[in-house]
Amino acid sequence: MTKSLSVEEKFELIKRNTEEIIGESELKKLLKEKKQPVVYLGTAVTGRPHIGYFVWALKLADFLRAGFKVKILLADLHGALDNTPWPVLDKRYDYYKKVIPLMFESLGVDTKDLEFVKGSDFQLKPEYMYDLLQASTFTSVHDALRAASEVVKNAEIERARVSSLIYPLMQVIDEQYLGADIQYAGVDQRKIMVLAREVLPKLGYSARIEVMTPMIQGLQGSKSKMSASVESSKIDLLDDYETIKKKLQNAECVEGNTNNGIMAFLKHVIMVIKHDKKEKFTVERDKKYGGDLHYRGYGDIEKDFVHKKLHPQDLKMAVAKEINNLLKPMQKERVKLEKSSKEAYK
Amino acid sequence: MTKSLSVEEKFELIKRNTEEIIGESELKKLLKEKKQPVVYLGTAVTGRPHIGYFVWALKLADFLRAGFKVKILLADLHGALDNTPWPVLDKRYDYYKKVIPLMFESLGVDTKDLEFVKGSDFQLKPEYMYDLLQASTFTSVHDALRAASEVVKNAEIERARVSSLIYPLMQVIDEQYLGADIQYAGVDQRKIMVLAREVLPKLGYSARIEVMTPMIQGLQGSKSKMSASVESSKIDLLDDYETIKKKLQNAECVEGNTNNGIMAFLKHVIMVIKHDKKEKFTVERDKKYGGDLHYRGYGDIEKDFVHKKLHPQDLKMAVAKEINNLLKPMQKERVKLEKSSKEAYK
Numbered sequence: 001m002t003k004s005l006s007v008e009e010k011f012e013l014i015k016r017n018t019e020e021i022i023g024e025s026e027l028k029k030l031l032k033e034k035k036q037p038v039v040y041l042g043t044a045v046t047g048r049p050h051i052g053y054f055v056w057a058l059k060l061a062d063f064l065r066a067g068f069k070v071k072i073l074l075a076d077l078h079g080a081l082d083n084t085p086w087p088v089l090d091k092r093y094d095y096y097k098k099v100i101p102l103m104f105e106s107l108g109v110d111t112k113d114l115e116f117v118k119g120s121d122f123q124l125k126p127e128y129m130y131d132l133l134q135a136s137t138f139t140s141v142h143d144a145l146r147a148a149s150e151v152v153k154n155a156e157i158e159r160a161r162v163s164s165l166i167y168p169l170m171q172v173i174d175e176q177y178l179g180a181d182i183q184y185a186g187v188d189q190r191k192i193m194v195l196a197r198e199v200l201p202k203l204g205y206s207a208r209i210e211v212m213t214p215m216i217q218g219l220q221g222s223k224s225k226m227s228a229s230v231e232s233s234k235i236d237l238l239d240d241y242e243t244i245k246k247k248l249q250n251a252e253c254v255e256g257n258t259n260n261g262i263m264a265f266l267k268h269v270i271m272v273i274k275h276d277k278k279e280k281f282t283v284e285r286d287k288k289y290g291g292d293l294h295y296r297g298y299g300d301i302e303k304d305f306v307h308k309k310l311h312p313q314d315l316k317m318a319v320a321k322e323i324n325n326l327l328k329p330m331q332k333e334r335v336k337l338e339k340s341s342k343e344a345y346k
Numbered sequence: 347m348t349k350s351l352s353v354e355e356k357f358e359l360i361k362r363n364t365e366e367i368i369g370e371s372e373l374k375k376l377l378k379e380k381k382q383p384v385v386y387l388g389t390a391v392t393g394r395p396h397i398g399y400f401v402w403a404l405k406l407a408d409f410l411r412a413g414f415k416v417k418i419l420l421a422d423l424h425g426a427l428d429n430t431p432w433p434v435l436d437k438r439y440d441y442y443k444k445v446i447p448l449m450f451e452s453l454g455v456d457t458k459d460l461e462f463v464k465g466s467d468f469q470l471k472p473e474y475m476y477d478l479l480q481a482s483t484f485t486s487v488h489d490a491l492r493a494a495s496e497v498v499k500n501a502e503i504e505r506a507r508v509s510s511l512i513y514p515l516m517q518v519i520d521e522q523y524l525g526a527d528i529q530y531a532g533v534d535q536r537k538i539m540v541l542a543r544e545v546l547p548k549l550g551y552s553a554r555i556e557v558m559t560p561m562i563q564g565l566q567g568s569k570s571k572m573s574a575s576v577e578s579s580k581i582d583l584l585d586d587y588e589t590i591k592k593k594l595q596n597a598e599c600v601e602g603n604t605n606n607g608i609m610a611f612l613k614h615v616i617m618v619i620k621h622d623k624k625e626k627f628t629v630e631r632d633k634k635y636g637g638d639l640h641y642r643g644y645g646d647i648e649k650d651f652v653h654k655k656l657h658p659q660d661l662k663m664a665v666a667k668e669i670n671n672l673l674k675p676m677q678k679e680r681v682k683l684e685k686s687s688k689e690a691y692k
Contacts, residue, residue: 126470162482
């Protein structure tokens with residue numbers, strides 16, 4: 001598939017569903033000039049991965065289709081800097097390392113150009129640390145805290161720990177040490193990405209292209225993002241069908257109001273997959289309520305939902321089925337994964 | 347000499363002229379139990395070394411006499427974290443490495459147990475950096491800033507850079523990685539030392555003994571310490587006799603008032619040396635003004651000065667002569683040192 005895409009097609013593929021790209025013209029130039037550019041996404045080893053992670057897995061799939069080398073940084077040290085207790089850090093890393101590849105299996109993505117990198121494998125090297133110290137002299141406490149504010153817990157000046165300031169600086173340096181042309185992340189990382197654009201050139205390195213996708217809401221509360229630390233707001237990658245159904249049952253989803261986590265997941269994950277697979281999204285419904293509904297695109301679902309032609313209850317059950325399908329690879333490995341998960345999150 | 351000192355004598359030798367010791371009983375135990383304990387003093391590679399450095403050189407001489415292994419950390423990375431520009435860092439290190447050993451030559455100290463360690467030779471190692479990151483998770487921004495406040499430039503929250511917070515944490519870790527039983531420093535380092543006592547045990551290391559000597563005032567202003575960054579407040583290790591005389595001539599020293607940098611240097615350096623060498627301190631004076639004065643101890647000088655029996659002008663010239671004697675080894679190497687100094691401080 002890669003070879004058949006034009007530069008313009010690659011650009012559109014990368015850009016779709018993004019919220020912002022810093023350096024769009026640089027991206028076009030990169031696609032024109034470099035045979036296999038490198039993109040990296042970092043995920044700090046903290047809470048248990050949840051279905052919100054499919055947003056970035058899908059975008060990384062786009063990068064793979066566009067011919068990129070894709071690196072997923074399993075950022076163990078960043079996890080510790082953001083409150084993961086040091087004694088369980090390696091166990092959590094192991095769990096991430098086991099469960100995240102299954103997301104790509106679930107998406108049916110060709111992963112020959114996907115690489116997993118462990119943070120501590122390169123972030124403790126002398127040249128990395130030298131650059132970190134350099135970066136620390138070019139960055140005010142104020143700017144580092146601001147960069148960390150949407151990412152790190154307790155990033156207010158009164159409660160912050162020194163680790164909260166080192167966290168964004170390491171993420172800045174990572175762009176260089178992973179040999180990345182692009183850093184891709186959720187838009188909550190925006191301030192760190194902006195910091196990276198400022199700081200890397202001061203170290204004599206080039207500023208990287210920054211690509212961001214939107215955050216999706218959790219299942220509870222219309223404003224907060226899906227979060228690993230709020231159990232009821234998220235569906236865990238290990239949740240079984242019964243649990244998924246129960247969580248969706250309890251999820252906020254007011255008839256006619258699309259501002260909720262279920263619609264967000266539909267839009268940013270399920271319907272993207274359906275679109276790529278050229279499949280329809282089906283809502284099963286008893287004949288007496290009008291029978292099954294079939295949708296080609298998110299727009300149509302939204303329209304029906306707003307006009308109350310699609311009831312939250314029916315939607316929830318249809319989404320539960322799709323999520324359950326997505327998590328089949330995890331269910332297949334359930335015993336192994338639960339053992340690993342128990343050691344990581346006691 | 348070492349072998350003839352009792353534990354009590356060693357203790358008294360280490361304690362003399364100190365302002366504070368954290369862990370006195372631990373120190374007594376150490377002297378009793380360890381054949382050759384290790385003490386370290388760190389000096390960040392920043393401004394040009396001045397005669398105030400003789401205060402700690404003398405105390406390190408005490409440690410050597412008490413049978414210690416003495417390590418002087420020439421802290422190049424700390425220098426950069428405290429505003430030394432990265433491009434001249436190595437040149438400044440070279441200058442420190444050349445000039446500081448001459449202070450010990452000047453004092454006539456046996457240096458077989460004195461070792462110079464370059465910070466970046468061990469502070470960039472993975473295990474060190476891992477511990478630094480660990481320490482950063484155990485230390486609030488607030489506590490790190492407070493620790494740095496008397497040591498690092500611009501350590502106010504509004505202006506501080508991230509490097510200002512990393513600085514004290516590295517000093518904490520240094521105690522462990524230098525294998526030190528004791529950290530010795532000027533009392534301006536007190537808050538970092540207290541932080542070290544708190545943080546090292548959280549990393550599974552033992553808290554070290556902390557020994558502090560007082561700060562001595564500069565030649566200008568009765569309250570500020572002698573500082574490398576205020577030229578008129580200090581006498582540089584490369585100053586020649588004419589320059590020394592001129593600076594002392596201009597130094598604050600009001601008749602009858604002992605609160606000035608000249609009296610402080612007399613007390614903490616010159617008269618300590620005189621005492622150890624069993625020599626007298628001589629103030630040359632014309633016969634018509636009463637002729638030469640000879641002092642065995644600082645107390646007598648102070649008494650005469652307070653009672654205006656010793657005039658500032660006469661005292662200044664006597665002190666100038668002593669300082670010039672102290673700096674003879676530097677004058678002998680002057681050409682080489684000035685070349686190095688010019689490269690380090692352009």
